[in-house]
Amino acid sequence: MPLPKPQKTLSFAESSYLVEVIKGMVLTMGHLVKNIIDQDRFRTVEYPDVRKPMTARYRGAHRLTVRPDGHVKCVACMCCPTVCPAKCITIIAGEDPSDPAEKFPVEFDIDMLRCIYCGFCVEACPKDAIRMDTKIYEINAYTRQDMVHNKSYMINLMDGLKPEAEDVYRHDPAAAPAGYTSDEEPVA
Amino acid sequence: MAKVKINDVEIEVAPGTNMIDAAQQAGVEIPHYCYHPHLSIAGNCRMCTVETETPRGPVLEIACNMQARDGLAIRTDGDRVKQVRKSVMEFLLVNHPLDCPICDQSGECRLQDYYMDHARHDSRGVEAKVSKHKRQDIGEQILLDAERCVQCSRCVRFGDEVTHTGELRLMNRGDHTEIGMFPGERLNHDYQGNLADICPVGALTAKDFRFERRVWYLKETDGVCTGCSTGCNISVCHQEGEVFRYLPRRNDEVNKSWMCDPGRLRHHEVGGLERLLKARVNGQPGDGVAAAAASIKAVGAPKVALVLGTRASNEANWALAQLGKALGARLYWVAGNDAGAIEKSDGFLMDADKNPNTLGCRLLAEQSGAGDAEALKAALPELAVVLALEDDLVTRLGQAIPGLVALAAKESPTTKAAAVVIPVAHPVEMDCTYTNKQGRVQRNRRATNPLGDAAPAYAVVDRLAAALGKSLGTQMPVVTFLALSRAVPRMNGLDYKSLGPGGKLLAPAPAAALGGEAK
Numbered sequence: 001m002p003l004p005k006p007q008k009t010l011s012f013a014e015s016s017y018l019v020e021v022i023k024g025m026v027l028t029m030g031h032l033v034k035n036i037i038d039q040d041r042f043r044t045v046e047y048p049d050v051r052k053p054m055t056a057r058y059r060g061a062h063r064l065t066v067r068p069d070g071h072v073k074c075v076a077c078m079c080c081p082t083v084c085p086a087k088c089i090t091i092i093a094g095e096d097p098s099d100p101a102e103k104f105p106v107e108f109d110i111d112m113l114r115c116i117y118c119g120f121c122v123e124a125c126p127k128d129a130i131r132m133d134t135k136i137y138e139i140n141a142y143t144r145q146d147m148v149h150n151k152s153y154m155i156n157l158m159d160g161l162k163p164e165a166e167d168v169y170r171h172d173p174a175a176a177p178a179g180y181t182s183d184e185e186p187v188a
Numbered sequence: 189m190a191k192v193k194i195n196d197v198e199i200e201v202a203p204g205t206n207m208i209d210a211a212q213q214a215g216v217e218i219p220h221y222c223y224h225p226h227l228s229i230a231g232n233c234r235m236c237t238v239e240t241e242t243p244r245g246p247v248l249e250i251a252c253n254m255q256a257r258d259g260l261a262i263r264t265d266g267d268r269v270k271q272v273r274k275s276v277m278e279f280l281l282v283n284h285p286l287d288c289p290i291c292d293q294s295g296e297c298r299l300q301d302y303y304m305d306h307a308r309h310d311s312r313g314v315e316a317k318v319s320k321h322k323r324q325d326i327g328e329q330i331l332l333d334a335e336r337c338v339q340c341s342r343c344v345r346f347g348d349e350v351t352h353t354g355e356l357r358l359m360n361r362g363d364h365t366e367i368g369m370f371p372g373e374r375l376n377h378d379y380q381g382n383l384a385d386i387c388p389v390g391a392l393t394a395k396d397f398r399f400e401r402r403v404w405y406l407k408e409t410d411g412v413c414t415g416c417s418t419g420c421n422i423s424v425c426h427q428e429g430e431v432f433r434y435l436p437r438r439n440d441e442v443n444k445s446w447m448c449d450p451g452r453l454r455h456h457e458v459g460g461l462e463r464l465l466k467a468r469v470n471g472q473p474g475d476g477v478a479a480a481a482a483s484i485k486a487v488g489a490p491k492v493a494l495v496l497g498t499r500a501s502n503e504a505n506w507a508l509a510q511l512g513k514a515l516g517a518r519l520y521w522v523a524g525n526d527a528g529a530i531e532k533s534d535g536f537l538m539d540a541d542k543n544p545n546t547l548g549c550r551l552l553a554e555q556s557g558a559g560d561a562e563a564l565k566a567a568l569p570e571l572a573v574v575l576a577l578e579d580d581l582v583t584r585l586g587q588a589i590p591g592l593v594a595l596a597a598k599e600s601p602t603t604k605a606a607a608v609v610i611p612v613a614h615p616v617e618m619d620c621t622y623t624n625k626q627g628r629v630q631r632n633r634r635a636t637n638p639l640g641d642a643a644p645a646y647a648v649v650d651r652l653a654a655a656l657g658k659s660l661g662t663q664m665p666v667v668t669f670l671a672l673s674r675a676v677p678r679m680n681g682l683d684y685k686s687l688g689p690g691g692k693l694l695a696p697a698p699a700a701a702l703g704g705e706a707k
């Protein structure tokens with residue numbers, strides 16, 4: 001068993017903390033002066049007039065992806081509700097009316113009040129049917145019920161939003177940088 | 189006994205034991221698709237290949253076709269065996285559609301389990317997979333997806349050997365071999381659900397369970413089917429208080445590995461529309477136990493008849509018999525079937541007597557001197573209160589009954605006619621025992637909590653006794669069963685522990701009592 005380290009005895013100068021306080025103030029004042037001279041250095045974002053660009057891996061509100069024909073990609077395999085640590089995904093599965101051999105979600109609800117935005121559901125999905133790449137972080141509502149995002153809400157979530165890089169390339173594959181691959185079919 | 193050696197474990201098994209079963213007894217799992225303990229040996233999947241020690245050195249043989257004999261030694265962990273398993277898996281998966289995400293078998297599929305345990309190969313296939321017929325509606329209970337089939341022929345043998353209907357056949361050759369039926373034919377028997385159970389993959393799946401729930405969410409609790417006096421052993425599959433399916437549980441003495449479809453579908457009644465959840469007094473919501481106690485007190489014990497139930501557990505019948513004794517009320521029991529029962533008997537599992545506990549009820553009735561249906565009919569004019577324990581007395585007697593108090597789990601003509609209705613727990617909601625037609629006392633375990641205001645019948649009777657100023661002490665099933673087994677000579681020595689998973693037969697009847705019970 002390791003012996004406890006003997007406590008270092010502080011000298012008088014150290015135990016008064018005066019030197020450290022002054023060091024800290026010098027740093028703060030330095031930044032203040034620099035920021036006054038060069039105002040672009042400000043870290044504070046004036047939300048909501050200004051919005052921070054979210055990084056590509058930011059986990060925002062969930063969306064359900066669709067096939068080129070508009071059919072939801074999810075096959076109600078129940079991998080995401082199984083892996084979800086917050087138990088906030090509720091899926092009712094049924095036979096797909098367009099092909100009864102296939103399974104699809106009749107209802108697909110995520111309770112955003114319980115979601116912890118871990119992204120496990122996205123990792124677990126074998127169909128790339130659920131994504132958190134919307135970069136939407138303003139997830140709010142007036143009632144608890146409205147905080148439960150349902151299937152049609154999550155399918156249509158990206159409508160009317162500025163297409164993100166991936167969607168731009170999907171619409172215009174020629175514009176994509178060399179080596180860029182997308183697993184979504186290009187849109188004609 | 190034969191001494192066999194499996195890997196390095198030496199065990200003694202009955203001579204002739206199948207080596208897959210013998211290995212299981214030694215704690216070694218031999219993977220297999222086509223072998224089934226209650227079907228003939230086909231030996232076509234080759235997954236159970238093991239190495240046998242011979243004078244020529246170790247040779248590869250299939251374990252399912254090997255019977256235990258003295259000195260037999262097999263190895264299941266050699267490199268050659270591992271290679272065989274891997275190759276078998278690779279062949280089986282060459283044309284498999286891999287639609288686990290939409291397959292109901294997923295989670296209890298042998299292809300998944302054995303791939304993870306024995307194969308873990310990457311696909312080397314370059315040709316397109318052979319496609320076959322998907323989602324074929326082949327019977328009232330079953331859907332067939334021929335692409336998922338591994339051609340084990342279990343379903344074919346089930347049709348040939350168990351139901352003797354022989355509908356399913358393997359057709360064509362090579363990788364075009366396809367499981368199917370003759371055109372225009374459909375499954376036409378009462379044991380279709382078993383096909384979904386024995387199919388080791390997702391080729392045959394149950395319509396009733398289709399897309400209902402992923403199997404890995406379900407918990408299984410040992411139960412007994414209460415659909416008829418056969419008392420098939422079942423596993424009740426439930427999640428968070430909801431019951432999703434019944435599966436047959438192996439009991440070689442009762443139902444082997446099978447159960448009938450009407451029995452299997454009975455899980456719908458647990459939370460069904462017919463279920464009784466609230467007490468009723470004269471058609472209005474009220475305190476059923478207090479009302480029943482008040483009416484019994486008002487008329488006095490001699491005008492009260494307590495009718496034991498053939499649908500009720502041994503514990504509940506015992507509790508009611510004790511109450512009758514304590515009060516000095518008359519006891520009766522009435523054989524017969526409830527309204528809506530389909531009295532089908534097929535000489536295999538289904539029995540025309542649709543009550544799970546006729547024999548247990550009869551035993552207790554005889555023990556406590558209860559009268560039968562004729563005696564009850566004759567006594568009706570003198571009676572002011574008749575308490576029915578779970579049975580549909582109105583249908584069984586075929587006449588109106590005065591002052592009816594019904595303890596019931598679901599609606600019936602009796603509950604509709606009753607002055608007082610008290611809800612009791614469904615069998616899946618309580619611990620209890622039933623005695624089947626062989627005289628086998630079998631344990632049924634609680635899977636879910638009682639819905640609504642329901643409580644197990646023995647606890648309701650206990651409450652009723654308390655309201656009448658008597659103490660029965662029957663709210664605990666373990667204790668109640670002990671008291672019961674001490675008092676009933678043919679049950680002496682039984683307790684919940686000694687019943688075990690498969691149940692125990694009653695001691696033989698003393699001469700001239702209970703004549704034609706076991707057929």
Ligand code: SF4
Nearest residue numbers: 084115116118119121
């Ligand atoms: S992000 Fe995590 S908590 Fe939220 S729904 Fe997905 S798995 Fe559940």
Ligand code: SF4
Nearest residue numbers: 074075077078080125
């Ligand atoms: S994991 Fe994907 S395909 Fe499966 S249920 Fe969730 S969203 Fe649907």
Ligand code: SF4
Nearest residue numbers: 337338340341343387
């Ligand atoms: S359908 Fe199932 S049980 Fe029948 S042969 Fe195919 S895999 Fe075996």
Ligand code: SF4
Nearest residue numbers: 413415416420448451
């Ligand atoms: S034969 Fe009787 S006990 Fe067996 S499953 Fe059918 S109804 Fe239940």
